[in-house]
Amino acid sequence: MGKCCDKKDVKINASDPCHPPQPVRSGSPNATSRVWEPGVPVRAYQETPDGVITNGQPLAWFDNMIPNCLAYATDAKAQGKHIVGIMCEYTPRELIMAAEAVPVCLCGGSAEMIGPAEEHLPANLCPLIKSTYGYHVQKANPFLEMADLVVAETTCDGKKKMYELMAETRPMHVLELPQKPDDADALAHWISELRKLKARLEEAFGVTITDEKIRQAIRTMNRERALRRRLADLMKSDHPPLTGRQLLQFKSNISGMCADFAQYTRALESYVGWAVPTNLQGVNSTTNGGHSPPYKARVLMTGVPVVHGAERVVEIIESNGGLIVCMDNCTGLKPILEDVDETAADPIVALAEKYFRLPCSVMTKNSRRLDILRHLAREYRVQCVIDLIWQACLTYDVESYFIKKLAEQELGLPYLRIETDYSPGDSARIALRVEALFETVRQRACA
Numbered sequence: 001m002g003k004c005c006d007k008k009d010v011k012i013n014a015s016d017p018c019h020p021p022q023p024v025r026s027g028s029p030n031a032t033s034r035v036w037e038p039g040v041p042v043r044a045y046q047e048t049p050d051g052v053i054t055n056g057q058p059l060a061w062f063d064n065m066i067p068n069c070l071a072y073a074t075d076a077k078a079q080g081k082h083i084v085g086i087m088c089e090y091t092p093r094e095l096i097m098a099a100e101a102v103p104v105c106l107c108g109g110s111a112e113m114i115g116p117a118e119e120h121l122p123a124n125l126c127p128l129i130k131s132t133y134g135y136h137v138q139k140a141n142p143f144l145e146m147a148d149l150v151v152a153e154t155t156c157d158g159k160k161k162m163y164e165l166m167a168e169t170r171p172m173h174v175l176e177l178p179q180k181p182d183d184a185d186a187l188a189h190w191i192s193e194l195r196k197l198k199a200r201l202e203e204a205f206g207v208t209i210t211d212e213k214i215r216q217a218i219r220t221m222n223r224e225r226a227l228r229r230r231l232a233d234l235m236k237s238d239h240p241p242l243t244g245r246q247l248l249q250f251k252s253n254i255s256g257m258c259a260d261f262a263q264y265t266r267a268l269e270s271y272v273g274w275a276v277p278t279n280l281q282g283v284n285s286t287t288n289g290g291h292s293p294p295y296k297a298r299v300l301m302t303g304v305p306v307v308h309g310a311e312r313v314v315e316i317i318e319s320n321g322g323l324i325v326c327m328d329n330c331t332g333l334k335p336i337l338e339d340v341d342e343t344a345a346d347p348i349v350a351l352a353e354k355y356f357r358l359p360c361s362v363m364t365k366n367s368r369r370l371d372i373l374r375h376l377a378r379e380y381r382v383q384c385v386i387d388l389i390w391q392a393c394l395t396y397d398v399e400s401y402f403i404k405k406l407a408e409q410e411l412g413l414p415y416l417r418i419e420t421d422y423s424p425g426d427s428a429r430i431a432l433r434v435e436a437l438f439e440t441v442r443q444r445a446c447a
Helices: 057-063 065-078 093-098 111-117 127-138 142-146 157-166 186-205 211-236 244-249 258-270 312-319 347-356 367-379 394-410 424-446
Strands: 082-086 101-105 149-153 172-175 297-303 322-327 384-390 415-420
Touching: 057 065, 057 244, 057 258, 065 082, 065 101, 065 142, 065 258, 082 093, 082 142, 082 186, 093 101, 093 186, 093 211, 093 347, 111 127, 127 157, 149 157, 149 186, 157 172, 172 186, 186 347, 211 244, 211 258, 211 322, 211 347, 244 312, 244 322, 297 312, 297 367, 297 394, 297 424, 312 322, 312 424, 322 384, 322 424, 367 394, 384 394, 384 424, 394 415, 415 424
Parallel strands: 082 101, 082 149, 149 172, 297 322, 297 384, 384 415
Antiparallel strands: none
16 A cells, blocks of 8 residues: 555556546636646636635545545455554554555544434533544444444543443554653653554454555655645745645545545645745735735634534634634644654654654643744744634643743734534634634734
8 A cells, every 4th residue: 555655756647546647727828717737827727816726626636535535445445455443643544554454534523423422422522522423323434334443542531431432332442642741651651552553453454564564654654744744835925825724625534545645746736936935024915916915814723623524613714814824733734744764773663753742732741732833833924823622622721721821922922712612603703703813913913
């Protein structure tokens, strides 16, 4: 798995499912709407009034992410490959790929699944946990239904207890995550846990996971992370070619899909020459098109993951005067900021070092999250911080104290904490609050 993805330079061939043929541009050079073609400047595409690209094949591909992943998983299963469900970024996908299996994210983003979950789980629980479990109860997630193993990480207490219920009817392996990253023995414990996962995969699937197989998977995942980082870097521009909502689309529930890599590459080629400025007046400048788009406050969004189907708050922010130029959460930059050492003597140790450095709120103390936010605020020239908390996510809720203090007292940025769930009932209230935040940003920019 992932062999074709390791190629740095690929040729597009109509018979190659990993690299399908390039689309042909239609219309004249002045057409306002066209399909994507390599080499055509991104400004030739159809643009919204604020200069954001609205069409193009890569975005259309990722808009179809769930069907793409389902077709991939179904084909893999038919070929005798195993499906492994994961529920957290701490699980190294590389180990699963080295076992010649397919890692699939199972996190639920549907509000419809919460009701069935509450038959077993308390109502006052994180909606992500309830939605994920609701799919389990309803047998409504095809990826979960075809999973030969579920890997569960001991992050928050709500997840840990939900796993116990799910494990009554599904094969499960629990990864025990150390909670104190600064302890001398924490990394050693985590390395031991990854070796246990390796042994479980080998036993369950009758395979041998060699160091070379792990390194091959590391190369594949490093390439995926690098492509996604380059897309995220586009948001540093005065006028990013994407909205934060669109950037959020550029990911899949299954990692290492060759067709995804081709679309990442095509998207990046289409944005060649898009400026990444260094000035602090970006939101009002007129580069990349000669027009001045409506003012958009540059937002750093932090907090809980925004899984597929639960993008409501992102859409509210960007519909009411904001542009999310950076997300540090688990569905944003957090898991792709660092790569794994491909040349390490022990690739499992290299995996452990990378994944253990993820700055999740379950860690105590989680000072690395603050360090990353400092860096990202500077790199993306943000003008405010929005901290998203899912209802009853206690670790992120408590940690918001430190994020507010960092934003307002150290970085001098307006801060807004949003606590919500998957229900749209508070959407109007959230819109009013973000509008007020962006008015503060505008007043500061004009001062």
